[in-house]
Amino acid sequence: MSSNEAPQVTNFIYQIVEKDLEQGTHGGKVVTRFPPEPNGFLHIGHAKSICLNFGTAQKYNGVCNLRFDDTNPEKESQEYIDAIVRDVEWLGFNWAGDIRYTSDYFDQLHAWAVHLIKQDKAFVCQLNAEQMREYRGNLTEPGKNSPYRDRSVEENLELFEQMRAGEFAEGEAALRAKIDMAAPNMNLRDPVIYRVRKAHHHQTGDKWCIYPSYDFAHGQSDAIEEITHSICTLEFEDHRPLYDWFVDNLPVPAKPRQYEFARLNLNYTITSKRKLKQLVDEQQVTGWDDPRMPTISGLRRRGYTPAAIRNFCDMIGVTRSNSTVDMSMLEAAIREDLESAPRAMCVIDPIKLTLTNYEEGQEEWFEVPVHPKDETLGHRLVPLTKNLLIEREDFAMEAPKKWKRLAPGFAVRLRGSYCVTCEDVITNEAGEVVELRCSYDPATKGENPTDYKPKGVIHWVSADNSIPCEVRQYDRLFTEANPEADKERSFTEFLNPESLQSFPNARVEVGMANAAIESSYQFERQGYFCVDPDSTEERMVFNRTVSLRDSWAKQSKG
Numbered sequence: 001m002s003s004n005e006a007p008q009v010t011n012f013i014y015q016i017v018e019k020d021l022e023q024g025t026h027g028g029k030v031v032t033r034f035p036p037e038p039n040g041f042l043h044i045g046h047a048k049s050i051c052l053n054f055g056t057a058q059k060y061n062g063v064c065n066l067r068f069d070d071t072n073p074e075k076e077s078q079e080y081i082d083a084i085v086r087d088v089e090w091l092g093f094n095w096a097g098d099i100r101y102t103s104d105y106f107d108q109l110h111a112w113a114v115h116l117i118k119q120d121k122a123f124v125c126q127l128n129a130e131q132m133r134e135y136r137g138n139l140t141e142p143g144k145n146s147p148y149r150d151r152s153v154e155e156n157l158e159l160f161e162q163m164r165a166g167e168f169a170e171g172e173a174a175l176r177a178k179i180d181m182a183a184p185n186m187n188l189r190d191p192v193i194y195r196v197r198k199a200h201h202h203q204t205g206d207k208w209c210i211y212p213s214y215d216f217a218h219g220q221s222d223a224i225e226e227i228t229h230s231i232c233t234l235e236f237e238d239h240r241p242l243y244d245w246f247v248d249n250l251p252v253p254a255k256p257r258q259y260e261f262a263r264l265n266l267n268y269t270i271t272s273k274r275k276l277k278q279l280v281d282e283q284q285v286t287g288w289d290d291p292r293m294p295t296i297s298g299l300r301r302r303g304y305t306p307a308a309i310r311n312f313c314d315m316i317g318v319t320r321s322n323s324t325v326d327m328s329m330l331e332a333a334i335r336e337d338l339e340s341a342p343r344a345m346c347v348i349d350p351i352k353l354t355l356t357n358y359e360e361g362q363e364e365w366f367e368v369p370v371h372p373k374d375e376t377l378g379h380r381l382v383p384l385t386k387n388l389l390i391e392r393e394d395f396a397m398e399a400p401k402k403w404k405r406l407a408p409g410f411a412v413r414l415r416g417s418y419c420v421t422c423e424d425v426i427t428n429e430a431g432e433v434v435e436l437r438c439s440y441d442p443a444t445k446g447e448n449p450t451d452y453k454p455k456g457v458i459h460w461v462s463a464d465n466s467i468p469c470e471v472r473q474y475d476r477l478f479t480e481a482n483p484e485a486d487k488e489r490s491f492t493e494f495l496n497p498e499s500l501q502s503f504p505n506a507r508v509e510v511g512m513a514n515a516a517i518e519s520s521y522q523f524e525r526q527g528y529f530c531v532d533p534d535s536t537e538e539r540m541v542f543n544r545t546v547s548l549r550d551s552w553a554k555q556s557k558g
């Protein structure tokens with residue numbers, strides 16, 4: 001674990017907290033929270049927020065709450081709650097106490113809405129949505145007061161009670177804060193704080209048919225939980241004056257301060273739950289945990305580790321300026337973490353190689369290191385038999401210049417085993433190469449072979465004794481660095497049709513039979529792979545997590 005603890009990471013949030021601690025601003029306490037809305041699975045952007053919120057609490061002996069901001073029952077579900085809990089735990093974080101829900105505070109929020117009415121600071125408005133938009137004005141024009149704005153306190157109390165009792169249909173009435181329709185900040189133009197929604201709620205069932213707006217719920221929930229540092233993304237900066245207005249006008253137990261940081265954007269992918277949900281709903285991917293998805297569960301299935309994701313979040317830092325992070329940084333983080341993974345040989349796209357001078361039925365076991373740089377991991381055993389398989393791309397009918405693999409007349413070493421020379425090439429009627437007939441040289445066995453030294457070393461497996469498997473290789477999900485840039489077109493038009501390439505006839509060395517789901521390996525010369533949960537007794541499935549070297553730099557330039 002020690003390598004996971006990045007030393008001396010700092011950022012402007014940490015600096016604020018340190019100053020507050022020095023000055024005793026919150027009585028020396030640090031309380032943060034991660035407040036997802038359960039309307040989808042978490043993505044890599046959320047990981048940044050999770051690492052920041054939980055990380056801040058950890059670093060300064062504080063606590064971090066996990067609170068579901070569940071004010072939109074129609075879009076939310078228990079499935080999403082479960083997935084989010086699983087992801088936060090998997091990333092390695094613990095929240096303080098029980099899981100919290102904004103819906104735990106619906107009674108309190110309702111009471112505070114009544115409080116605002118009694119202070120003549122909220123009114124029931126019966127403009128419809130379109131009228132409300134018209135009255136709201138725009139960035140250059142002030143809004144107009146709603147004709148319902150001057151209702152008496154008594155009338156408002158009665159109408160709000162009728163809203164609560166289900167006497168209004170959705171859209172017929174809303175409770176609005178009475179602030180300032182001419183405010184330059186549009187969020188202060190009498191925002192809606194309660195609306196009618198005849199919806200079943202995953203936590204509160206059918207108790208409510210009115211629900212607080214996100215803006216009315218969010219700051220007060222922070223206040224109830226006595227959050228000291230309410231950390232959110234920059235798009236909420238303009239909402240801060242509204243949150244402050246609520247907190248100033250309500251008898252809340254604490255006044256949280258909000259600090260905003262820049263969202264994480266990654267190129268060649270998207271970080272928006274709504275858009276990711278669209279990919280799932282349209283079956284553009286196999287699910288939220290499709291290994292091509294930038295979701296936490298997708299990354300997990302792809303073979304990313306919690307440590308790699310946390311290190312990535314440290315690497316990118318926390319600032320107030322929006323920018324896009326290169327996918328190669330995320331890949332660098334996982335490559336670094338997987339360097340210590342055990343090695344194995346897997347032939348992904350096989351072609352037969354027959355040892356002409358080897359007995360049928362004979363089997364010889366070779367010892368190869370589990371990790372070339374870590375002897376303590378010991379050795380693994382791989383069987384050599386007459387019928388072998390090698391990678392199709394390790395053979396060329398006409399060897400290019402400096403070719404270090406097989407070609408007619410060429411010799412290579414089979415990693416950890418003998419050297420072989422290609423003597424004959426068998427093709428089918430279509431002219432495709434189907435088999436390489438090679439002789440092996442018994443004198444080349446072992447670590448220190450004779451002078452006979454072919455330039456190349458290739459990986460291989462026994463065709464007689466290896467495990468059939470499917471290997472899935474992934475490429476970027478989108479063909480454009482920013483698939484959302486073209487506002488005229490849907491981001492789905494830029495999906496990469498070759499983002500998944502499946503190799504159904506792959507074979508992996510026999511020792512892999514007991515590899516656990518989710519465990520990671522380096523397939524020699526190929527990249528890092530992990531065991532997919534689709535694996536069965538009959539057929540293992542591997543996902544390529546990442547190639548051995550960075551291929552993005554090349555792609556972005558080319």
Ligand code: ATP
Nearest residue numbers: 035036037045046048049232233263264271272273
């Ligand atoms: P999305 O647009 O993907 O639905 P969201 O902001 O609506 O994101 P929430 O569930 O409300 O999703 O997010 C929970 C927390 O995660 C919020 O504090 C939000 O600011 C933060 N967050 C969401 N997306 C990112 C991102 N790309 N980078 C950093 N933090 C993010």
Ligand code: MG
Nearest residue numbers: 036037069214
């Ligand atoms: Mg949100």
